Amino acid sequence: MSGKAVDGIAKMPPPDIARKVKGLSDRAIAWIFIAPTIFLLLAINIFPLIWTIRLSFTNFRANRFNAEVKWIGLRNYERILSDPDIWQTMQATAHFLFWTLFFQVLIGFALAYLINKKFKGNDLWTTLIVLPMMLSPAVVGNFWTFLYQPQIGLFNYVVGFFSGVDPSSFSMIGSVNLAPWAIVIVDTWMWTPFVMLICLAGLRSIPDTIYEAAECDRASKWRQFWTITIPMVLPFLMLAVLFRGIENFKMFDLVVQLTGGGPGSITELTSINLKREAFEKWRTGYASAYAVILFVTIFGLASIYVKALNKVKER
Amino acid sequence: MKASKFLMAATLAAMTSVAATSASAKSLTLCWAAWDPANALVELSKDFEKQSGVDMKFEFVPWPNFADRMLNELNSGGKLCDLMIGDSQWIGGAAENGQYLKLNDFFKANGISMSDFIPATVTGYAEWPKNTPNYWALPAYADVVGWTYRKDWFSRPELMAEFKKKYGYDLGVPKDLAQLKDIGTFFQGREIDGKKVYGAAIYTERGSEGITMGVTNALYNYGFKYENPKKPYDMKGFVNSDGAVKGLEYYKALYDSSTPPGSSDWYMSANIDAYKSGQVAMQMNFAFIWPGVNADPNVGGDRSGYFANPPGPGGHFAQLGGQGISVVANTKDKDSALAYIKWFAQPKIQARWTEMGGASAMRAVVEDPGFPTAQPYNKAFLNSMAIVKDFWAEPAYASLLLSMQKRVHNYVIAGQGTAKEALDGLVKDWIEVFEDEGKL
Numbered sequence: 001m002s003g004k005a006v007d008g009i010a011k012m013p014p015p016d017i018a019r020k021v022k023g024l025s026d027r028a029i030a031w032i033f034i035a036p037t038i039f040l041l042l043a044i045n046i047f048p049l050i051w052t053i054r055l056s057f058t059n060f061r062a063n064r065f066n067a068e069v070k071w072i073g074l075r076n077y078e079r080i081l082s083d084p085d086i087w088q089t090m091q092a093t094a095h096f097l098f099w100t101l102f103f104q105v106l107i108g109f110a111l112a113y114l115i116n117k118k119f120k121g122n123d124l125w126t127t128l129i130v131l132p133m134m135l136s137p138a139v140v141g142n143f144w145t146f147l148y149q150p151q152i153g154l155f156n157y158v159v160g161f162f163s164g165v166d167p168s169s170f171s172m173i174g175s176v177n178l179a180p181w182a183i184v185i186v187d188t189w190m191w192t193p194f195v196m197l198i199c200l201a202g203l204r205s206i207p208d209t210i211y212e213a214a215e216c217d218r219a220s221k222w223r224q225f226w227t228i229t230i231p232m233v234l235p236f237l238m239l240a241v242l243f244r245g246i247e248n249f250k251m252f253d254l255v256v257q258l259t260g261g262g263p264g265s266i267t268e269l270t271s272i273n274l275k276r277e278a279f280e281k282w283r284t285g286y287a288s289a290y291a292v293i294l295f296v297t298i299f300g301l302a303s304i305y306v307k308a309l310n311k312v313k314e315r
Numbered sequence: 316m317k318a319s320k321f322l323m324a325a326t327l328a329a330m331t332s333v334a335a336t337s338a339s340a341k342s343l344t345l346c347w348a349a350w351d352p353a354n355a356l357v358e359l360s361k362d363f364e365k366q367s368g369v370d371m372k373f374e375f376v377p378w379p380n381f382a383d384r385m386l387n388e389l390n391s392g393g394k395l396c397d398l399m400i401g402d403s404q405w406i407g408g409a410a411e412n413g414q415y416l417k418l419n420d421f422f423k424a425n426g427i428s429m430s431d432f433i434p435a436t437v438t439g440y441a442e443w444p445k446n447t448p449n450y451w452a453l454p455a456y457a458d459v460v461g462w463t464y465r466k467d468w469f470s471r472p473e474l475m476a477e478f479k480k481k482y483g484y485d486l487g488v489p490k491d492l493a494q495l496k497d498i499g500t501f502f503q504g505r506e507i508d509g510k511k512v513y514g515a516a517i518y519t520e521r522g523s524e525g526i527t528m529g530v531t532n533a534l535y536n537y538g539f540k541y542e543n544p545k546k547p548y549d550m551k552g553f554v555n556s557d558g559a560v561k562g563l564e565y566y567k568a569l570y571d572s573s574t575p576p577g578s579s580d581w582y583m584s585a586n587i588d589a590y591k592s593g594q595v596a597m598q599m600n601f602a603f604i605w606p607g608v609n610a611d612p613n614v615g616g617d618r619s620g621y622f623a624n625p626p627g628p629g630g631h632f633a634q635l636g637g638q639g640i641s642v643v644a645n646t647k648d649k650d651s652a653l654a655y656i657k658w659f660a661q662p663k664i665q666a667r668w669t670e671m672g673g674a675s676a677m678r679a680v681v682e683d684p685g686f687p688t689a690q691p692y693n694k695a696f697l698n699s700m701a702i703v704k705d706f707w708a709e710p711a712y713a714s715l716l717l718s719m720q721k722r723v724h725n726y727v728i729a730g731q732g733t734a735k736e737a738l739d740g741l742v743k744d745w746i747e748v749f750e751d752e753g754k755l
Contacts (some may be wrong), residue, residue: 059751063390064412064710085721150576151594168511174579176729260522263579264729265721280383281714282390283751 049295056289063282076289086290088265089273095180096187096255096269097248101241103188108195109237113229115196116203130193137190141257144186148172148258173259179266183255187248195240202236203229231315238309242302249298270294341651342370346385346396347638349375352456352603355672362667363658369651378583379523386713389414389643397646398655400455400638403439408710410443415451415641421653422450427660433457435703436676440639445708452639453656454676456603459699460532460634462495463590463608464488464597466620468507477501488620492536492565492627495597499573502596514573515597516589517566519728520582526727527706527719528582529599530566531634535704536627537562548749555738558629563734565627567727579728590614601636602699605692606672621695623702635703637674711748718744 024032056076060069080086115126132140147155150168160167172182206228214224252271255261261268274294278287345360347353353375360371374395376384382402388395389409401409409415418441422429429437429450436454443451468474469486478486482497489495499514506512518529531539538558543549553559575594578585583600590598591611609615624633640659642652658664665675674696675681687694707715719741726737749755 063386063408065392066412148577153577168576171577171579174577174728176731256522260520260580262521262724262728264521264725264731266729276717279387280717281711283714 052288053292055285056292058285060285060288061282062284072285076286077293079286080290080293085265086270086273089268089270092180092265092267093249093251093269093271096183096251096267097245099181099184100187100191100248101244103184104192104195104244105237105241107188108192108240109199109233111192111196112199112203115200129196132190133193135190137254138257140186140190141254144182144258145173148182150174174263176263176266179259179263183258183267186254186258187251190254191244191247195237195244198236198240198243199233202233205236206232235309235313238305238312242305242309245305246298246302249294340370341368341648342372343397343646343648343651343655344372344374344395345398345400345655346374346376346388346643347400348381349377350603351607352673355668359664359668359671359673360655362664363655366658367651367654369648369654371655382523382713392645394645394647396643397648397652398640399643400640401452402638403635404706404708404712404716406440406443406451406639407708407712409641410449410451411710414644416644416646416649418450418453418642418656419448421656422453425657425660427453427657431662431678433676433678433681433700435635435700436637436639439635439703439705439708440637440676443708452641453660454637455640455659456637457674457676457681457696457700458601458603458636458638459696459703460528460599460624460636461602461605461695461699462597462599462622462624463605464620464622465614465618467618468502468512468596469620488622489625491625492533495625496565496569496573499569499597503573507593510593512593513575513589513595515569515599516578516581516586516595517569517574517599518582518586519570519574519578519724520580520585521720521724521728522580523582524716524720525580525582526723527716528634528636530563530723530727531704531706532599532624532632533566533569533627534559534562535632535634536624536630537565538629541707548755550742550745554742554745555735559738560734562627562629563723563726563738566723567730567734570727602692602696603636603674605696606690609691621692623695623698631702632704633699633702635705637676709752711752714748714751715745718748 057071057073058069059072061067111129115122115129144155147153148171150156150171153167155172156167156170159165159170170178172178172185210228210232211224214228219227250271251269252275255267255269256272259267261272270290271294274287274290277283277290345356347356353373357371357373363369364371382405385396385399385401386405386408387393389399389401389405390412399409399415401415406415410417421427429441429448432441432454436457437450438445440454441450441452443449475486478498478501481501484494486498486501489498495515501514502512503514504511518525520526538556539562540553540556540559541550543553575589578589581589583604586598586600587604587607589595590600590608591614593613605621608619611619625631640656642649642656646652659668662677662679665677665680669675669680680686681697681700687697706712709715722737722741722744725731726734732740746755
């Protein structure tokens with residue numbers, strides 16, 4: 001068979017499809033292709049969202065189908081926003097969010113900067129550094145509880161070794177002062193490699209010619225870092241912060257395994273609190289209102305942030 | 316053509332045989348927690364399978380996830396479980412939400428009498444509303460919080476002499492909660508056989524029910540009551556009475572003075588580990604662990620002793636554990652499920668249940684003259700079962716429990732606020748729950 005004949009067969013639609021498609025506009029064909037996706041989006045995203053908003057104005061409990069569902073207006077929202085315990089969980093989440101992002105950006109960027117330098121064993125180090133983020137958060141949470149054990153834990157031993165403090169004299173997950181930092185440390189250990197990889201992509205996207213031009217202009221290394229490296233990596237860094245910020249706002253599994261929200265409620269993040277309201281207390285209406293508040297918060301903050309990110313990109 | 320006819324005939328024959336098999340083979344799924352007694356029940360149930368021809372399947376979930384998993388199953392109307400050995404506190408919700416079958420008529424028709432079981436287990440595991448003859452379960456596993464102690468350490472002459480000199484009385488099984496704390500403090504940080512040991516492993520877990528199951532053993536004995544005995548749901552002055560405040564302060568003092576470092580989130584298995592590894596002189600735990608302790612090569616036999624929760628200034632109680640067995644309303648085979656309960660309720664099966672590692676609540680078993688001496692822990696078990704008290708079993712028990720977990724953990728472990736503030740806060744939370752329930 002000649003090449004031309006093959007091309008001709010490839011270009012011709014099968015007779016059945018051609019007959020069926022005949023008469024349909026491009027727009028109609030486009031709709032046929034995207035309809036399943038739109039249907040799925042409506043079914044598993046939009047409908048549940050609208051349903052959740054509706055439930056948030058009721059006293060519905062998912063474990064009592066026979067009970068009368070009452071419309072209670074904004075009562076759930078009022079109760080949530082005036083509950084000091086909820087504000088405490090918000091505060092715990094803010095602390096966790098701020099410090100994990102701070103350390104992950106700082107250490108992640110520093111590691112990326114070092115890895116970007118060409119040295120022997122570079123690939124091996126990169127592989128080793130990214131290992132933690134390949135583990136399951138539940139597994140990480142579980143084994144860090146052992147590392148934090150005051151009597152047998154490696155973490156306490158290392159701290160004791162360098163500081164001279166008795167390792168069994170402090171408990172990272174049992175102390176009110178240390179527990180918020182214990183979860184920050186574990187999340188930073190696990191997710192810094194992710195930030196590092198994104199920063200590394202940013203660093204490697206900077207053309208060498210820019211640094212060469214700066215060298216010609218006798219710009220110092222320090223000056224090159226602040227005027228070339230940082231501005232050009234910034235959009236990547238901001239993207240990493242966005243991803244990690246959204247993820248950590250929803251943090252659940254790792255912290256549940258580590259502290260269960262304790263001691264007391266010191267590390268009870270909003271998602272843990274929400275899960276308890278929704279699936280342990282079964283206050284579905286109340287939990288729906290709570291979820292709507294969290295959704296609006298994340299969506300609002302993320303929108304502002306994306307606008308800022310776009311401005312940085314435009315510069 | 317011949318080949319296709321043969322294929323059709325073969326397919327038809329195969330389908331008929333599958334249908335016939337599924338029609339004749341009955342099966343039941345029993346849901347419970349994943350622990351040693353569940354394994355004993357698997358063995359015991361082989362007798363039922365043999366007698367009835369019903370195939371028994373089991374769904375066991377580890378304790379920390381047990382309530383979450385099984386309550387989701389019940390609440391979502393799932394069809395996984397035909398029989399449920401559910402926690403005592405679930406009975407109110409399961410009864411009011413139609414998740415368990417009411418068993419009164421069945422018991423009557425089959426000569427099963429609740430007077431044959433330890434009264435506290437009938438109230439705790441089977442009745443809803445409490446103290447009324449409405450039965451939703453058959454008492455299946457009798458359990459209670461008690462204490463295990465290192466008898467070998469307690470009997471060392473040098474320690475006995477030092478203790479006597481320090482506290483003015485003999486080192487031994489504590490006669491009250493104050494003595495229990497003295498003993499815990501005495502062992503705390505002490506070196507025994509070249510190893511640093513601690514006073515006691517107590518329940519402190521935050522995530523599920525741990526600290527509540529522990530602290531109630533102190534609260535009850537200092538005068539805490541769930542409600543006004545004369546006026547249901549009237550909690551002010553009962554939950555946060557002066558005695559209750561002292562009880563909560565006691566539990567915090569016990570935690571601060573006698574527990575190993577890092578024990579801020581410990582429940583059943585962590586306490587077992589601490590005890591078996593020789594880390595603590597005493598452990599608080601449910602009685603189900605006692606056979607395992609007794610058989611342990613490091614701490615078993617004469618090296619360990621057992622005692623009921625000691626009394627306090629406000630009374631003598633212990634937290635009830637254990638479960639009843641219920642028929643799930645959604646069962647696909649109600650008759651077989653009821654047949655299992657009937658089989659399980661037989662005195663000879665109950666006796667075998669206890670022999671195999673279960674804990675029967677049947678009086679004929681536990682009141683047998685040989686029972687107290689059959690095992691070294693049986694006397695402590697009987698003493699404990701005589702003083703049991705249980706947490707709320709209301710349909711909203713999960714909300715009540717979560718509030719208590721939070722308030723108590725905040726005070727005892729995190730050291731935030733005072734005991735009075737914690738219990739006042741608890742009253743406020745519980746009032747809110749009952750208002751939501753329409754009971755206040």
